[in-house]
Amino acid sequence: MKNTPKRPLAATAILALGLALTACSNDSDSNSATGTTTPEPSAVVHGHVHGLGIDPADRRLYVASHEGIFTLGEDGAAQRVGTSQDDFMGFTIAKANTFLASGHPAHGTSGHSNHGLIQSTDSGKTWKTRSLAGEADFHALDYAHGTIYGYDSTNALLRVSKDGTDWADRANLQALDIAVSPQDPDTVLATTADGLAKSTDGGTTFAPGKQPMMAFLSWATPTALYGMDDSGGLNRSTDGGATWRKAGSVPGGQAQALTAVDDQHILAATHTGVYESRDGGNNFSKRFAVEAGDGH
Structure with a gap:
């Protein structure tokens, strides 16, 4: 049976108001202003990127995409992890190997x-x-304090x-x-x-949304909350989101995913690639190219 998941109401509403992902023009594969470098042509992920993470077990970068999980092989090419070609939506690395x-x-x-x-x-x-097979579609997952937090779209x-x-x-x-x-x-913070x-009560209730507008969030340490807007602008808050400052700009335009590994190590995916910064967003290097697919 062919499965064609429908776009959930939540994503539809955000798209309509210009927060979520929209098509954008092609950007250059390099950006000297941010120190971006271009990977080998073989390091390519096809389709939309939904999640990023570093496994503490091997310190390798893993990319969750519309067509499976990928990492870099020893030859520098994108290598599928396992055999699954499923569409991986919400994705997080909870601990080593998990x-x-x-x-x-x-x-x-x-x-x-x-x-x-x-x-x-x-x-x-x-x-x-x-759990929840056939019932829930988590478009966002976070693992903290020994607890799984999931947004079921x-x-x-x-x-x-x-x-x-x-x-x-x-x-x-x-x-x-x-x-x-x-x-x-x-x-708990949510982008709306x-x-x-x-x-402030574990997600039981939320206050009304306030500016600024962010598409993706990642909270690495108490003083390192990162937010990426729809066009790839990277922002940092040191006070839990009360105030923000511009941290940098992720090349490639349209935002797709964001993970802060620690207060300086950032992974981000945009329309053209998966990028990595080790200096808090001042400079990014391109780890994978991303080619358009039928992502959600």
């Missing part, structure tokens, strides 16, 4: 149209369903779980991404069509 994700089966394959929560304990080589719902099996349903909201404070498990919405 990945959490959601998404949809590859086109032309059978199974639930929504994976719910799936887990790999061998760095993405194989996956098992943990199908139901426009924040869900929280300690074990990946039993879930507590929290606030209904329309969001694109979430980030949890590394200091306080009750502080009105700006950044904040919860």
Whole structure:
């Protein structure tokens, strides 16, 4: 059975208000102003990028995409991890060798149209369903304080779980991404069509969204909250989102994913590639090229 997932209400609303991903003109593969370099032509990921992370087990970069999980092989080429060509949506690396994700089966394959929560304990080589198969489509996942926080776009719902099996349903909201404070498990931020919405009760309720407008968030340390706007502008807050300053600009235009590994190490995906900065966003190097596909 061919599965064709529909765009959820939350993403549709954000797109309509100009926050979420939109098509943009092609950008140069290099950007001398930000120190960007071009990878070998073989280091290419096809389709939309949904998530990024560094596995503490091997310190390798992993890219969750519309057509599977990729990393760099020894020859410098993009190498598929395992055999799955599924569409990996929400994605996070919880700890060494342990990945959490959601998404949809590859086109032309059978199974639930929504994976719910799936887990790999061998760095993405194989996956098992943990819960909510056929019910939830997590477009954003965050692992903090031994807890999984997931934004279920199908139901426009924040869900929280300690074990990946039993879930507590929290606030209904329309969001694109979430980030949890590394200091306080009750502080959760969400990117919405009105700006950044904040919860101080673990996601049970959110205050109305406020400027600035961000597409993606990643909270690495208490003083290193990063936000990327739709056009790739990178911003940093040292006070939990109360104030922001411009940190840099990710080359390639249209934003697709953001992960702050620590206060200086940043991974970001845009329309043209996967980029890495080790100086807080001042300079980026291109790790993968991204070629257009049928991503969501």
